[in-house]
Ligand SMILES: Nc1ncnc2c1ncn2[C@@H]1O[C@H](COP(=O)(O)OP(=O)(O)OP(=O)(O)O)[C@@H](O)[C@H]1O
């Protein structure tokens with residue numbers, strides 16, 4: 001088979017397999033593309049929290065990027081946990097060097113469990129070096145509040161914040177509503193236009209890795225040639241199915257079920 005599309009995740013490893021690299025590889029595979037990884041950090045993590053983080057050196061991140069790009073060029077890329085300014089710089093340089101396309105940036109800052117996954121001093125580099133390279137960024141509500149500098153408590157404020165972020169950083173932004181009180185409605189702001197992707201809130205406390213899953217499903221769909229709107233709509237469907245499947249593992253906020261279509 002020669003027409004297989006390829007996708008790369010640049011992210012941190014989650015030892016419990018629910019978020020980060022592991023969620024991304026599962027999502028991309030199940031969404032029909034060949035999945036590759038550049039690991040930025042190792043986390044000792046489970047459904048209850050993060051107990052340790054070891055960053056990969058910027059030099060070794062560059063080596064991983066070279067190894068991937070000089071052999072199997074990715075049709076799309078998802079970027080997750082990037083940790084430090086040096087790591088951001090190494091990633092940005094490689095993406096520029098290889099003229100990377102279809103980049104989905106999940107600006108991961110703090111894990112649902114509360115652990116800081118982005119060092120404070122890396123915020124400026126994330127904004128100045130990675131956002132300009134991204135085709136879309138996918139902040140959740142707390143990340144959207146930081147990027148927009150405003151509080152987001154309802155859909156009107158989501159509309160305002162998405163526009164502020166999109167205009168301030170000159171990017172397409174998918175503001176995710178998973179942390180809002182009512183439904184799980186995500187909002188795209190692109191080229192001055194808004195679009196809602198709406199689903200009802202599923203009563204499932206096991207939401208570890210939802211953001212990672214959504215962003216890698218968007219990347220997989222872009223790799224397959226879908227435009228951004230179709231890619232988001234398909235990714236949202238996939239994520240909703242994986243939540244609805246109701247997997248219940250671990251003692252905390254458990255992972256999603258990625259193989260729900262295969263096992264049903
Ligand atoms: N209970 C739920 N029911 C349906 N969809 C949900 C639910 N919780 C989150 N989502 C969806 O999951 C996706 C990720 O959203 P969320 O705002 O939780 O991102 P996140 O905080 O980055 O995720 P993560 O938990 O990985 O950090 C969005 O499409 C959101 O609408």
Ligand SMILES: Cc1ncc(COP(=O)(O)O)c(N)n1
Nearest residue numbers: 012013019020111112208209
């Ligand atoms: C390595 C890694 N990357 C990203 C997340 C965010 O996911 P969540 O907010 O669901 O914990 C995480 N927990 N770990």
